[in-house]
Structures are given as C-alpha cells and as structure tokens.
Amino acid sequence: xxxxxxxxxxxxxxxxxxxxxxxxGTAGLxxxxxxxxxxxxxxxxxxxxxxxxxxxxxxxxxRIGPTLHAWQRQRAIxxxxxxxxxGLLALSWAVLWAGGAPGWVLGMTAALFTCVATFIxxxxxxxxxxPRQVLE
Numbered sequence: 001x002x003x004x005x006x007x008x009x010x011x012x013x014x015x016x017x018x019x020x021x022x023x024x025g026t027a028g029l030x031x032x033x034x035x036x037x038x039x040x041x042x043x044x045x046x047x048x049x050x051x052x053x054x055x056x057x058x059x060x061x062x063r064i065g066p067t068l069h070a071w072q073r074q075r076a077i078x079x080x081x082x083x084x085x086x087g088l089l090a091l092s093w094a095v096l097w098a099g100g101a102p103g104w105v106l107g108m109t110a111a112l113f114t115c116v117a118t119f120i121x122x123x124x125x126x127x128x129x130x131p132r133q134v135l136e
Contacts, residue, residue, distance in 0.1 A: 066078065
C-alpha cells in the first residue's frame, strides 16, 4: 500500500474538516440548536487549504457564497440572514419551552441565545458585492 506524503495527509485533513463542517452546517438547517453559519465559516476557511475546487464551489454557491463574501470582506451579516438567525433562535427556545425543558435549561439557553443574538445584531449589515468583487 503506498504511503501518503505529509502534504497529502494535511490536504486530506483540511478536506475532511471542510466536508464535515459542510455536513454539520447542512444538518443545522433542520436540527434545532445546531448552528449553520459557524460551520460554513469554518468550511470556507479550511477548504482552500485542502481543495481549491471545494473552495471555489463554496464561493460561487448561489446561497452560501454571498454570505461568505460579506463575512470575509466586511465582517458583516446580510439583513435577511440576521432575521432568519434571530427567528430560529426564538423558535428553538420556544420548542424547548413547549417540550417542557427544565427551568435551568431554559435559563441557560436564554442566556446563550441572548449572547448570540447580541453578537448578530452588533455586526454591520452587509452591502451587496459587485459581480467583479465576487470573482476576485
């Protein structure tokens, strides 16, 4: 069996991290309390180190790309993404409450969600990138 070079092992590790984060981010679309955006940001960070092809796919993805560009260029979050994130935080907490979660869980979750919401709300709104900026 051929041995992998250290460079190949490093690329494999970066690709594994990127694909795992894409999978977790995708799962976060339907699983309450599992975030999507942080996993996609990690994937966008790891992908170029392991697979330029995967990095290009993320950058050019019609749904993911603009949000990643806004974060990378401006440290900004598009207003629709903010609304969605805040709505999902509220919905997740409501599901816990309706499911009869213990008071301490509701309190800890409310504190965590308040911190996350504060972070989201204090980020600037993303300004649309020109087509030239997206291709650079």
